[in-house]
Amino acid sequence: MTLHAKNLGWSRGGHLVLDGVTVDPAAGETIGLLGPNGSGKSSLLRLLSGIAEPDSGSVLLDGTDIRTLRRRQVARRVAMVDQHSDTEVDITVLDVVRLGRIPHRGVFGGDESADAAAVERALEHTGMTSKSHRLWHTLSGGERQRAQIARALAQEPDELLLDEPTNHLDIQHQLDILSLVAELPLTSYIALHDLNLAAMFCDRVVVLEAGRIVAAGRPATVITEALVEQVYRVRAGVAVDPVTGYPTVTYRPQFSRHLADL
Numbered sequence: 001m002t003l004h005a006k007n008l009g010w011s012r013g014g015h016l017v018l019d020g021v022t023v024d025p026a027a028g029e030t031i032g033l034l035g036p037n038g039s040g041k042s043s044l045l046r047l048l049s050g051i052a053e054p055d056s057g058s059v060l061l062d063g064t065d066i067r068t069l070r071r072r073q074v075a076r077r078v079a080m081v082d083q084h085s086d087t088e089v090d091i092t093v094l095d096v097v098r099l100g101r102i103p104h105r106g107v108f109g110g111d112e113s114a115d116a117a118a119v120e121r122a123l124e125h126t127g128m129t130s131k132s133h134r135l136w137h138t139l140s141g142g143e144r145q146r147a148q149i150a151r152a153l154a155q156e157p158d159e160l161l162l163d164e165p166t167n168h169l170d171i172q173h174q175l176d177i178l179s180l181v182a183e184l185p186l187t188s189y190i191a192l193h194d195l196n197l198a199a200m201f202c203d204r205v206v207v208l209e210a211g212r213i214v215a216a217g218r219p220a221t222v223i224t225e226a227l228v229e230q231v232y233r234v235r236a237g238v239a240v241d242p243v244t245g246y247p248t249v250t251y252r253p254q255f256s257r258h259l260a261d262l
């Protein structure tokens with residue numbers, strides 16, 4: 001059940017962006033979306049969030065097509081942090097995180113103590129408590145990213161969609177955010193470029209190439225030298241770390257390409 005992509009097809013500007021994409025996570029799983037630039041990861045997240053509608057196939061939330069659900073019903077269950085989550089308005093971190101509570105407010109308001117507790121937990125989980133009164137424009141890129149993740153966590157979703165959530169974060173915060181997401185009792189889809197982080201934190205990975213799934217399964221099965229070469233056109237060594245058991249990718253210099261140009 002949970003949030004399920006069923007045979008999704010989506011075209012934009014005469015170009016087939018997603019073609020027959022099916023992903024059916026078990027509740028609580030962390031799904032890594034991998035693939036080169038333009039392979040369709042963000043587009044898949046947009047369809048899963050309901051921001052955009054597929055041309056064919058469907059997105060199912062516990063078996064119900066999300067097109068038949070009200071926006072608020074979806075927003076109470078599904079939170080998204082996209083690559084361009086930003087704000088022009090100069091509000092504080094606390095205000096940004098409080099936005100996550102909007103789907104939980106009814107006509108007569110909401111439960112203020114539940115809202116405050118959810119916001120406090122989200123700030124704490126993302127290490128942003130001490131910065132909660134800072135204005136948005138004073139934050140670094142990584143702090144903004146953590147504030148947006150806090151906003152999504154304050155929403156208390158069952159399903160979390162993250163588009164490259166680590167791209168502005170230092171190593172410590174990359175590991176902190178991904179281990180938090182992996183440990184929370186949420187189903188999450190995370191678009192990632194870092195194959196080693198995907199191997200460490202994802203239960204399953206789905207590899208997209210030109211809008212189609214070319215491999216899917218446990219990271220140790222999917223992340224292989226052959227796959228990295230086929231999908232990313234990069235030579236790499238993949239070894240299983242004897243301590244963690246995770247596959248670890250080491251990239252090889254691409255000298256042959258330069259030599260071929262000489």
Ligand SMILES: Nc1ncnc2c1ncn2[C@@H]1O[C@H](COP(=O)(O)OP(=O)(O)OP(=O)(O)O)[C@@H](O)[C@H]1O
Nearest residue numbers: 012013015017035036037038039040041042043044
């Ligand atoms: N609205 C649109 N109009 C035209 N083309 C689009 C539109 N949205 C997406 N595309 C195209 O669809 C393809 C997939 O884009 P998408 O952003 O989903 O890829 P991605 O895997 O997330 O890439 P990246 O790693 O660069 O973020 C790209 O070729 C992109 O140019």
